[in-house]
Amino acid sequence: MPKITFAVTGETHEVPMGTRFIDFCQENDLPHDFGCTVGSCGTCALVVTEGGADLPPVGDEESETVEMATADEGARLGCLLVVNCDMTIKPAEV
Ligand code: FES
Numbered sequence: 001m002p003k004i005t006f007a008v009t010g011e012t013h014e015v016p017m018g019t020r021f022i023d024f025c026q027e028n029d030l031p032h033d034f035g036c037t038v039g040s041c042g043t044c045a046l047v048v049t050e051g052g053a054d055l056p057p058v059g060d061e062e063s064e065t066v067e068m069a070t071a072d073e074g075a076r077l078g079c080l081l082v083v084n085c086d087m088t089i090k091p092a093e094v
């Protein structure tokens with residue numbers, strides 16, 4: 001089962017493969033902010049600081065929102081992220 005570590009708290013959680021990051025956070029009251037939940041606002045932007053090698057590449061729509069939301073290199077949108085590998089994440093600077 002993939003593991004996600006939240007750099008802000010240092011907590012690590014096992015997440016069932018293929019779970020949407022937003023669903024896992026909301027079901028477990030985890031410390032990550034979301035807004036629109038559909039990839040438009042950028043509130044959920046995060047940076048994968050370790051791991052994440054098996055994440056799919058950033059799509060065009062995700063890329064546009066990330067560019068609008070943060071200057072952090074390689075940022076992703078938490079509301080579109082599907083957990084498929086170990087990773088450490090922190091909120092992006094927005
Ligand atoms: S919550 Fe709005 S882009 Fe993810």
